Amino acid sequence: MSEERQSAPKRLFIETYGCQMNVYDSERMRDVLAPLGYAPVDRPDDADLVVLNTCHIREKATEKVYSEIGRLRLHKERRAAEGKSTSIVIAGCVAQAEGEEIIRRAPVVDLVVGPQAYHKLPELIARTARKTGERLAADFSAQEKFDALPARAPDGVTAFLSIQEGCDKFCTFCVVPYTRGAEYSRPVADVLAEARALAEQGVREITLLGQNVNAYHGEGGDGFADLLGKLAVIEGVDRLRYMTSHPAEMTDDLIALHGDEPKLMPFLHLPVQSGSDRVLKAMNRKHDGAYFRDIVGRLRDVRPDIAISSDFIVGFPGETEKDFDATMTLVRDVQFALAFSFKYSPRPGTPAAAMMAQVDDAVSAERLHRLQAELFEQQRAFNAAQVGAVLPVLVTGEGRKAGQKHGRSPYLQAVHFDDTRARVGDLVPVRIVSATQNALAGARAEADVLA
Numbered sequence: 522m523s524e525e526r527q528s529a530p531k532r533l534f535i536e537t538y539g540c541q542m543n544v545y546d547s548e549r550m551r552d553v554l555a556p557l558g559y560a561p562v563d564r565p566d567d568a569d570l571v572v573l574n575t576c577h578i579r580e581k582a583t584e585k586v587y588s589e590i591g592r593l594r595l596h597k598e599r600r601a602a603e604g605k606s607t608s609i610v611i612a613g614c615v616a617q618a619e620g621e622e623i624i625r626r627a628p629v630v631d632l633v634v635g636p637q638a639y640h641k642l643p644e645l646i647a648r649t650a651r652k653t654g655e656r657l658a659a660d661f662s663a664q665e666k667f668d669a670l671p672a673r674a675p676d677g678v679t680a681f682l683s684i685q686e687g688c689d690k691f692c693t694f695c696v697v698p699y700t701r702g703a704e705y706s707r708p709v710a711d712v713l714a715e716a717r718a719l720a721e722q723g724v725r726e727i728t729l730l731g732q733n734v735n736a737y738h739g740e741g742g743d744g745f746a747d748l749l750g751k752l753a754v755i756e757g758v759d760r761l762r763y764m765t766s767h768p769a770e771m772t773d774d775l776i777a778l779h780g781d782e783p784k785l786m787p788f789l790h791l792p793v794q795s796g797s798d799r800v801l802k803a804m805n806r807k808h809d810g811a812y813f814r815d816i817v818g819r820l821r822d823v824r825p826d827i828a829i830s831s832d833f834i835v836g837f838p839g840e841t842e843k844d845f846d847a848t849m850t851l852v853r854d855v856q857f858a859l860a861f862s863f864k865y866s867p868r869p870g871t872p873a874a875a876m877m878a879q880v881d882d883a884v885s886a887e888r889l890h891r892l893q894a895e896l897f898e899q900q901r902a903f904n905a906a907q908v909g910a911v912l913p914v915l916v917t918g919e920g921r922k923a924g925q926k927h928g929r930s931p932y933l934q935a936v937h938f939d940d941t942r943a944r945v946g947d948l949v950p951v952r953i954v955s956a957t958q959n960a961l962a963g964a965r966a967e968a969d970v971l972a
């Protein structure tokens with residue numbers, strides 16, 4: 522506890538929805554609010570400040586925000602009856618997209634703040650306390666945001682590091698270019714400094730984040746592969762990952778690096794969305810099915826064990842049974858280690874929402890069901906294929922029982938294993954003895970040599 526803090530700490534609860542970008546941003550919000558005397562708590566009950574870090578990607582995600590605001594209104598009223606005041610802040614992509622509407626619909630909300638304004642939170646919160654009547658901060662300056670937000674490692678040995686924000690791709694279904702603004706890449710020197718600071722604090726595995734992380738073109742470097750190379754020489758950084766990538770940005774040097782750089786983990790999340798060239802074109806994805814297959818083939822040539830993960834949308838406007846079959850064929854041809862699949866959700870202001878031939882919900886639901894059955898089977902098969910192997914596992918925590926540990930495989934699988942010697946942060950050989958759809962289990966291998 523800092524000495525200048527006389528009063529009891531105020532309780533801060535942040536609820537995070539959506540992607541890793543939001544997870545990272547929530548951490549940064551905790552950091553900037555700490556000097557104001559806010560200590561994070563795990564439950565909203567009795568929190569003095571509640572932040573909802575929201576996601577706008579699909580309709581359901583957005584609806585959740587409004588129902589959550591309803592719950593928070595009761596929380597605020599209950600505390601008011603006890604003579605306590607509560608501040609409610611809406612942050613994230615819904616704040617950016619629908620800020621005005623939230624202000625209008627939800628008087629209980631004290632402040633609406635978009636993703637590029639988090640560094641101003643202390644000042645904004647002080648202002649709302651003074652009741653100036655200003656409740657919306659949703660301007661766009663990713664650079665100002667990164668410059669002002671301090672980096673701090675979370676407690677563990679793995680960390681996110683945001684290097685790029687925003688998107689210029691304008692896929693016709695997607696709100697991200699509108700909620701996160703134009704692509705912005707942080708300067709190389711800033712990224713390296715943050716990575717060094719993380720390593721010094723004990724972080725062993727860094728996942729670089731960006732909406733189009735492989736489109737990174739920060740000042741002081743030569744693109745994304747060059748940045749990865751510079752990060753790989755930092756002492757203490759044992760493992761590097763990145764997400765999310767766009768297939769059109771998988772450059773030759775980046776593909777080659779997957780074969781040459783052992784710190785670059787053999788796992789790649791590469792969203793394809795559909796296997797139909799007609800649909801991919803209507804989505805404005807800038808690649809076709811053959812191009813995606815080619816990228817995956819070249820990655821497997823240089824790194825045969827690389828695990829490929831992806832995102833899919835079914836029921837995009839105009840998708841026929843034939844288009845959907847092309848998606849199923851691509852899935853069977855490529856074989857994914859992991860995948861996320863969604864029913865298309867029309868988003869206000871996006872070109873696809875105005876397209877004719879929206880697909881009937883029941884049809885989309887049935888296709889999603891078929892696609893997921895195949896994808897889940899592939900995920901189980903990928904995990905089952907590790908049984909018998911010895912994998913280098915990064916220990917991320919202690920299990921509930923003595924001698925149990927959990928960690929991460931190179932392929933981003935959760936691994937639970939028995940080991941009395943290992944400490945959090947160690948990289949240990951683990952023999953895999955069983956697998957489920959979501960995790961591996963095993964025991965420390967005798968040999969200290971990693972496979």
Ligand code: SAH
Nearest residue numbers: 694695732765792832833834863864865866
């Ligand atoms: N920047 C990443 C991911 C963006 S959002 C990329 O380029 O792929 C994460 C996933 O949500 C997308 O890959 C897509 O599969 C899904 N998604 C985005 N908009 C959607 C919508 N309107 N309806 C359904 N799924 C959507």
Ligand code: SF4
Nearest residue numbers: 688690691692695697
């Ligand atoms: Fe959205 Fe497409 Fe940009 Fe990904 S690349 S964030 S799906 S617009």
Ligand code: F3S
Nearest residue numbers: 539540576577578614
């Ligand atoms: Fe959602 Fe915004 Fe991420 S819309 S997926 S939180 S960039």
